[in-house]
Amino acid sequence: MKIAVEGCMHGDLDNVYTTLLHIQEVEKTKIDLLICCGDFQAVRNERDLESLNVKPKYRSMNSFWKYYSGEKVAPFPTIFIGGNHEASNYLWELYYGGWTAPDIYFLGFAGVVKFGNIRIGGLSGIYKANHYHLGHYERLPYNESDIRSIYHVREYDVHKLMQVEEPIDIFLSHDWPLGITDHGNWKELIRHKPFFEQEIQERSLGSKPAAQLLEKLKPTYWFSAHLHCKFAALVQHGEGGPVTKFLALDKCLPRRKFLQVIEIESEPGPYEIQYDEEWLAVTRKFNCVFPRTTRPANFGGVQLDMQECRKWVSNRLRTRGAKPSLFVRTVPCHNPSQPVPNGSFTGYCRNPQTEAFLQFLELPYLLDNATGSREQTNSPASFISRGVVPFDHDSDVDEIEELSEVHDTETQEEIV
Numbered sequence: 001m002k003i004a005v006e007g008c009m010h011g012d013l014d015n016v017y018t019t020l021l022h023i024q025e026v027e028k029t030k031i032d033l034l035i036c037c038g039d040f041q042a043v044r045n046e047r048d049l050e051s052l053n054v055k056p057k058y059r060s061m062n063s064f065w066k067y068y069s070g071e072k073v074a075p076f077p078t079i080f081i082g083g084n085h086e087a088s089n090y091l092w093e094l095y096y097g098g099w100t101a102p103d104i105y106f107l108g109f110a111g112v113v114k115f116g117n118i119r120i121g122g123l124s125g126i127y128k129a130n131h132y133h134l135g136h137y138e139r140l141p142y143n144e145s146d147i148r149s150i151y152h153v154r155e156y157d158v159h160k161l162m163q164v165e166e167p168i169d170i171f172l173s174h175d176w177p178l179g180i181t182d183h184g185n186w187k188e189l190i191r192h193k194p195f196f197e198q199e200i201q202e203r204s205l206g207s208k209p210a211a212q213l214l215e216k217l218k219p220t221y222w223f224s225a226h227l228h229c230k231f232a233a234l235v236q237h238g239e240g241g242p243v244t245k246f247l248a249l250d251k252c253l254p255r256r257k258f259l260q261v262i263e264i265e266s267e268p269g270p271y272e273i274q275y276d277e278e279w280l281a282v283t284r285k286f287n288c289v290f291p292r293t294t295r296p297a298n299f300g301g302v303q304l305d306m307q308e309c310r311k312w313v314s315n316r317l318r319t320r321g322a323k324p325s326l327f328v329r330t331v332p333c334h335n336p337s338q339p340v341p342n343g344s345f346t347g348y349c350r351n352p353q354t355e356a357f358l359q360f361l362e363l364p365y366l367l368d369n370a371t372g373s374r375e376q377t378n379s380p381a382s383f384i385s386r387g388v389v390p391f392d393h394d395s396d397v398d399e400i401e402e403l404s405e406v407h408d409t410e411t412q413e414e415i416v
Helices: 011-028 063-068 087-093 155-160 186-192 192-200 208-217 275-288 306-320 352-360 397-404
Strands: 001-006 033-036 077-079 098-101 104-105 110-115 118-123 170-173 221-224 232-235 244-248 258-261 273-275
Touching: 001 011, 011 033, 011 063, 011 258, 063 098, 063 397, 087 098, 098 273, 110 155, 110 275, 118 155, 155 186, 155 208, 155 275, 170 208, 186 192, 186 397
Parallel strands: 001 033, 033 077, 077 104, 118 170, 170 221, 221 244
Antiparallel strands: 001 258, 098 104, 110 118, 110 273, 232 244
16 A cells, blocks of 8 residues: 655645646556645635634635535545644534545544554644643634634543554654654754754653653554654664654645655555544543533543443444545535625534434534533743744744744755
């Protein structure tokens, strides 16, 4: 199986797909799957732009809407996770995962699926310590605080992933696992990105929860993005233990290292995306403590036994099958000749895919549950100036480079 891995998409599906089709033609090969490590920007219309946390100069429809509308069809099955620049209102509809467009699958805020016999897991968002232990309290319409916190990783989702026991072949995170630079050529990294040096020295570059998941899951491959550069590492899990091959990639721009094609041993195709039995059991077990206020999840309140959950899910899959529900449009699509006027549609809508998923698992729908007070969180801790330009991981790396007058010195190679 040949899998293409892409860093930050930033809504530029057209160019990524065109590049992969060119690779297929030139190399006389077949790419079976594309996976994207976040900042996918599944923007369907002008209203979605309001939930996209980007500076006005970066705010545009880009090309995802063409695939949502059916004007174009993805030439490869595509799986992606969320980053910190997303149409968060749309991804929240598909919190448990689902099709954002035909053949374009969102893994959810956390999730595991199978593609053929390859298990692919992922964690959406980026890590912020002050939001990590909170619940998913944000509700539409998002205010200025919500639009930045909605994509911050929560302990609840990480805890679910930590329950996975069966081997993971590929894992995706947007930001890098904390300490991953210890396992690669970090000196070469800071030659290209000097404003990372202090964080590397202080061991603060990266996500603590991602590092915990790396240690627990020990996947064969781990792919990330976010920092807009290529970085490779090999993580040896104990003496004589398994090795994780880590790779971070750039965003889709000319002469940037945004794409890698890998080959993985697998059963013969054709391949399709299917639910993962173990992950469904984890979801069923922990959905009862799904946190919808600022209060953290009460994991002590979980009563279901994992073996019983697994047996129940296995029986359901035999009856229903493992294919996710079909894609359904839930809002009007962008029309370049007829822009959607402000106020023409607002609020949250239930996605039929999510409803079908929860009905399959016989779970209640909690994503729009308004019970409980909307408790306020403390404002994010302010940065303390230390004589260098601080790197806000909620911001686009390009903005930091502009501020610090750092210019990328990547090679002229477009595809690696």
